[in-house]
Amino acid sequence: MSGPLRMRVFLVVLLVGAAAYMLRDTISYYTMDETQKQTLIESGEMDDIRKNIIHKGLDLQGGMHVVLEVDLEELIKTRVEDGDAEIDALISNSLEEAQNNETEFFPTFAKNVEATNIRLARYFPIYEKGPNSDVLDALEADAKDAVDRAEEIIRNRVDQFGVSEPTIQRKGAWRIVVELAGITNQAQARELIQATALLEFVLVQEDPQLLDEVIRNIDKAWAADMGEETPEDSTEVVADTSVDESAPSLADILSGEEGDSLSITGTGDVGRPFSSLINVGSNTIWVPEENVRSVKRKLTKPTIAAAVSSDSKLAWGVSPRDITGDGRMHRALYLMKGTAELTGDVVTDARESLGGFSGAEFVVHLSMNDEGSREWTKITAGNVGKRIAIVMDGNVHMAGVIRDKIADGRTQIEGMNDLQDAKKLAVVLRAGALPAPMLIEEERTIGASLGADSVAAGTQATVFGFILVVIFMAIYYKGAGLIADVALILNLGFTLAVLSTLNATLTLPGIAGLILTVGMAVDANVLIFERIREELRNAKTVKKSIDDGFNRALTTIVDANLTTILAAGVLWQFGSGTVKGFATTLFWGILCSMVTAIFITRTIFMVMTERKTMTKLSI
């Protein structure tokens, strides 16, 4: 074999190997069963795998795609005080005008206000007094803040749904796109996006003995629960511990359970399934990130939840922290008082800023109304040195120590790492106080059953189409057709490999794109083969015909395919949702087909004609 040819063959092998490697996670992910998946999820390995696979789009696995937009009408009208027909009409007309002309609301509103001699400050006393332009700016900032709040509320809640990889994205200034894959309960999901949040200030239980007692009680209830578990359940629990090396005792207990069930219900010295999964420090339970899922699931069981006495409750912190300093992340689980001291409706404002002892720390300034301030004074005075948690919809966003009695309702919250953290906490605090009216502007919900039907139909169509094209090529071009078939199979493999590496999402139109690619991928080979046939007819030698056929077809293939790629690119840029999936598969499919048809088939031909001089070509 000549040097350059050896290089070509080496490259082909390299390409095929790389594609196989890129496909490994996708193949293993879609061939493993549920228990294997669960094991990987709980060990945290799933996150790495899911970075390298083709995802099923919402239309294939079922799910919900929602576009929310801030309800400006609702928002502005609730801000108006002492309204009259004039301001109402001005707002309604501007909304309508903006919608009809597809323009932004605020410039339209400003223009319409200009045309009248209304003084906006009269209707919006909640903002600082000033000329109309100032009030308009304040109103717009207020509306933008509502979108921030709604986004924070949704992020805070979405965790509770156990949806894998929810996406929450901002789209422009006024919209939020929420995608929940594989949800089964639509009503529940709708509730999620209805944006009113419950914000509470709850005291943390600082008594170490009480915390100890609760942990012991949970241990007991948990151990008892395991005794009643179905075998299927208990395998999952074993999986938990196999990951967490620091907690081998759970597996021991399980194996001991069969022999000596008495010890489980005993004093708790042996049966410590809960405490073996956690750390305790500064009166807080710290759960290593990898155990969070299993602990969460257990704690929601009624028998185990009952282990916490009714005047207390457990609540999770939202952000993981590296408390041990060794890179292992932990989530806080706070034992708090059963009832809130104060709810968020007393908050009038919360803003991030610089402050603190040095004046350079990131802080949040919180202000409350008169009623709230009075309560706050009492609470803070009676609990100096204790922690009070800021809880939104059951999740603890911050648990700060009360340093001193706060008399005027103006509180400075310290301890944020950066401005981003401070900003987020301020949004959370405002979210509990101010409504963030959002409207569903677009919703696409696909039931899981329809998704499964689509996968089945799409797979069937792809396989059928593929087989028919393969057979056709083999009959029409005989030996050369078989080479084209090899290229076709490789093309499909390469395309899927690229999609896996890009972590792309396959939608139903995406499958259609794949099918089309199969139909069109042969085009390059057809162009080459027809050209080779022509050269053969002109009585050229086999080798010369092949060379000329490839060379002359090359420009045509590039020119022709580039235009389809161009169309796919434009579609990708402008298309949304499922249509984008079509553009993606088409784009990569055609690109890969050029590599397989031009480079790989040519290499196969070269290897064939290398040794012996062929006098006849099967084409």
Place this chain on the structure above:
Amino acid sequence: MFELIKNVNIDFLGKRKLASMISGAVILAGLVSIVLHGGPLYSIDFEGGTEIQVLFTESTDVEAVRSALSDIGYGDAAIRSFGNEDEFLIHVKTSTKSEEQVNTIREALASIHGGSYEIRRLETVGPKIGKELKGDMISAVLIAMAGIVIYISIRFQFMYAIGALVALTHDVLITLGLFSLLNMEISLSVLAAFLFIVGYSLNDTIVVFDRVRENAKEKRHDSFMSVLNISLNQTLNRTVITSLTTLTVVLILLVFGGEVIKPFAFALTIGLIVGTYSSIFVASPVVLAWDENQKKKKNT
């Protein structure tokens, strides 16, 4: 050698008058239909509205669904059976906030068999987003076409770009017209199919033009018309084979791809056939006409 078409020498350009009459008639019929319908029939993607695909677990007929929806004031809802028996597609226009609309429809559906139904698909689009999507997609089609003209002008000559552009417009107009004649909706995915048609039709056209370019160099003494004809004949085998393989997979998609993808697959099927036809009977005749026109100008 197994060949579909052997040693052909068809005078494609001689039939250009007949072809233009056929194309003209089909386009006209489509345009008349579009005008009579008051514009293309857009799906909820562009028009706004709610579409619900619902499957009842008990035997149900269209009338039962219709009367339940009439009771809540959606007497004008379009209801048709969809795929399976007892499965329906309900289409209502957006009137109020979509959230309230969806909730009332759910309640009405629950009243039919005491709630023994499954919502397989629910899509609701506000009029605002619909308008934006329409704008986005129209600019996508226009940008793709402009990009193509620029690309061909650079790689070939301007007159080829005109030929390709006329062929593309022809394909999209015919497909649009057929959708209107058959009362089928233009949805997001159908528009995506249109863009694919634009790409595919062009692919076909360029293969021919590429050959014309090559032959024009080699056969300087032949008339431009015969160069075009020779090129069309030389590429005919490839045109037919590629169209056949692609058409095969698209037809399979149409038959086996399921109800959801049907309009998309249908648009692809029509577009493929029309695209293949136009690369032979529209693009090259336009290039010829342009060329003759230029020559006439030079002579006068």
